[in-house]
Amino acid sequence: MHNIAIYDTTLRDGSQSEEIHLSTADKIRIACKLDDLGIGYIEGGWPGSNPTDMSFFKEIKNYELKTSKVAAFGSTHLANSSPETDKNLQSLIAARTEVITIFGKTWDIHVQEALRTTLDRNLEIIHNSLAFLRPQVAELFFDAEHFFDGFKANREFAMACLDRAVQAGADSIILCDTNGGTLPHEVGDIVAQVRKAFPHTVLGIHAHNDGELAVANSLQAVQNGVRHIQGTINGYGERCGNANLCSIIPNLEIKMDIPCLPQGCMAKLTNVSHVVSEIANVRSFHRQPFVGKSAFAHKGGVHVSAVQKNPKTYEHIPPALVGNKQRILLSDLAGQSNILFKAKRYGFDLDKNDPFVLELLSELKHRENRGYEFSAAEASFELLLNRVMGRSRDYFKIIAFRVFDTQRSEDDDPFTEATVMVKVGGMVEHTAATGMGPVNALDNALRKALQRFYPNIATMHLVDFKVRVLWDLKNDDGQFAGTASQVRVLIESRDQHTQWVTVGVHYNILEASRQALEDSINYKLFKDDQAKLTRALRDRDQ
Numbered sequence: 001m002h003n004i005a006i007y008d009t010t011l012r013d014g015s016q017s018e019e020i021h022l023s024t025a026d027k028i029r030i031a032c033k034l035d036d037l038g039i040g041y042i043e044g045g046w047p048g049s050n051p052t053d054m055s056f057f058k059e060i061k062n063y064e065l066k067t068s069k070v071a072a073f074g075s076t077h078l079a080n081s082s083p084e085t086d087k088n089l090q091s092l093i094a095a096r097t098e099v100i101t102i103f104g105k106t107w108d109i110h111v112q113e114a115l116r117t118t119l120d121r122n123l124e125i126i127h128n129s130l131a132f133l134r135p136q137v138a139e140l141f142f143d144a145e146h147f148f149d150g151f152k153a154n155r156e157f158a159m160a161c162l163d164r165a166v167q168a169g170a171d172s173i174i175l176c177d178t179n180g181g182t183l184p185h186e187v188g189d190i191v192a193q194v195r196k197a198f199p200h201t202v203l204g205i206h207a208h209n210d211g212e213l214a215v216a217n218s219l220q221a222v223q224n225g226v227r228h229i230q231g232t233i234n235g236y237g238e239r240c241g242n243a244n245l246c247s248i249i250p251n252l253e254i255k256m257d258i259p260c261l262p263q264g265c266m267a268k269l270t271n272v273s274h275v276v277s278e279i280a281n282v283r284s285f286h287r288q289p290f291v292g293k294s295a296f297a298h299k300g301g302v303h304v305s306a307v308q309k310n311p312k313t314y315e316h317i318p319p320a321l322v323g324n325k326q327r328i329l330l331s332d333l334a335g336q337s338n339i340l341f342k343a344k345r346y347g348f349d350l351d352k353n354d355p356f357v358l359e360l361l362s363e364l365k366h367r368e369n370r371g372y373e374f375s376a377a378e379a380s381f382e383l384l385l386n387r388v389m390g391r392s393r394d395y396f397k398i399i400a401f402r403v404f405d406t407q408r409s410e411d412d413d414p415f416t417e418a419t420v421m422v423k424v425g426g427m428v429e430h431t432a433a434t435g436m437g438p439v440n441a442l443d444n445a446l447r448k449a450l451q452r453f454y455p456n457i458a459t460m461h462l463v464d465f466k467v468r469v470l471w472d473l474k475n476d477d478g479q480f481a482g483t484a485s486q487v488r489v490l491i492e493s494r495d496q497h498t499q500w501v502t503v504g505v506h507y508n509i510l511e512a513s514r515q516a517l518e519d520s521i522n523y524k525l526f527k528d529d530q531a532k533l534t535r536a537l538r539d540r541d542q
């Protein structure tokens with residue numbers, strides 16, 4: 001099998017995603033990441049579209065890319081202009097890239113209704129645009145927009161468009177499933193026919209994901225002779241997105257034995273996926289195949305027991321190949337194997353049937369039954385584990401708390417104040433604080449009370465607060481409770497070193513928040529003590 005050229009269009013089609021807006025600096029950071037991953041081509045944008053894209057092409061020249069060539073994207077010239085006068089073609093040349101890609105219409109309905117011109121004129125437009133660009137650039141690609149729909153509607157015309165592009169000197173012809181609705185068997189069949197008609201031309205595929213088939217369609221195209229694949233990191237793109245390169249690359253390399261990145265680079269894929277989602281400011285999709293946080297996460301006790309004997313039992317590839325890792329989750333579906341795995345991670349070497357394991361498992365299942373979710377709140381689990389093992393200490397105890405929420409007049413914002421009474425060792429501290437809402441006020445009052453005893457809590461702060469109503473849990477009398485339902489609060493906190501999540505559950509949202517806050521502070525104090533202890537032992541042993 002030949003190598004496949006990977007052509008990334010995250011910066012162009014990816015930025016056509018509804019929620020994504022990339023600045024020039026964002027684009028440069030992503031381009032450097034893609035280059036480091038070993039991507040063959042990076043489509044930087046449409047220079048005739050906006051100043052950001054034009055400034056990207058200017059700025060990227062200051063970077064020495066190791067593996068990637070930069071491509072500028074645009075359309076064939078307008079129906080009522082000529083290549084010499086067309087602004088779009090001029091700005092493609094002005095971008096001074098090694099590669100230019102232009103898209104042209106190949107579906108008759110688009111020519112007649114979107115361009116409002118004749119089929120013959122469209123053939124001229126394709127030919128003239130490419131022939132004009134040919135001497136200006138090292139590599140010239142033609143994206144045959146809507147090719148699969150065009151082929152099904154009017155085979156002769158769609159093929160004539162490709163023929164004109166080849167005659168005008170295009171190096172690769174990319175067949176686009178622009179509306180993303182073509183099925184894999186249709187892609188295979190049509191690509192095979194094009195392959196036969198153009199045996200000496202490099203063919204490519206650009207698939208959209210409207211039928212959730214973009215990855216499958218791209219692989220099917222490769223099976224039928226395509227040697228160039230376009231796609232985006234995390235599948236970002238117009239509407240439902242593009243073919244996801246984070247799935248295509250490992251499928252090609254691992255399952256189909258077709259190299260497409262420099263040796264060893266595929267292990268960077270998970271990191272690239274996460275960094276790009278950070279830069280694009282889009283939350284990572286946990287269930288994303290290969291690179292998602294849950295891609296190799298095991299929750300069911302049966303699965304956990306088996307993967308510890310041999311990961312192959314429930315993992316389709318070794319996660320390290322794509323830079324991901326196995327995770328073992330905790331929940332009411334856990335068996336002893338889950339507990340043993342986690343306990344080991346936190347420094348306890350326990351055996352199956354150890355009474356501590358059974359106690360922990362029963363406590364875990366009991367709490368999960370009441371709505372706690374430890375797979376999302378590992379810090380609360382670590383505290384519970386250490387409590388059961390007798391290794392934690394009570395840093396403080398909240399004896400009482402009160403929260404007042406008042407609105408003094410119709411136009412005023414609500415005013416919130418919390419008071420807390422905490423016991424630290426033999427001392428009782430009583431404080432009050434205001435806040436932006438009840439949980440913030442409680443957090444502020446608690447910190448104020450504890451600061452004198454534990455100054456290190458000043459370095460932690462709350463980064464996320466999630467409340468979920470547990471509608472499906474029944475009350476003690478077996479009834480669903482409506483607005484008196486249990487709620488689960490998850491609090492994410494961080495300090496200068498790390499980030500952790502704690503959980504609280506109650507029918508009263510403040511009490512649930514109090515539990516999660518208390519665990520969060522306890523975890524910080526426990527973690528700092530552990531670090532101090534480790535340092536002391538290390539100093540002693542030196």
Ligand SMILES: CC(=O)SCCNC(=O)CCNC(=O)[C@H](O)C(C)(C)COP(=O)(O)OP(=O)(O)OC[C@H]1O[C@@H](n2cnc3c(N)ncnc32)[C@H](O)[C@@H]1OP(=O)(O)O
Nearest residue numbers: 046048049050075076077078079103104105114115145178
């Ligand atoms: C399938 C794809 O994803 S293609 C990429 C789509 N991406 C984008 O559109 C993002 C960048 N686009 C832009 O910034 C703007 O649309 C521009 C600058 C390119 C053009 O802006 P405007 O001149 O205001 O035109 P507008 O966006 O309203 O309409 C597009 C024009 O291009 C024409 N056009 C569309 N495709 C082609 C083509 N392949 N060849 C020639 N002309 C084309 C349309 O007919 C329309 O012209 P008309 O108004 O004379 O009918």
Ligand SMILES: CC(=O)C(=O)O
Nearest residue numbers: 103143145146176178
């Ligand atoms: C070119 C392109 O983005 C498409 O046809 O979808």
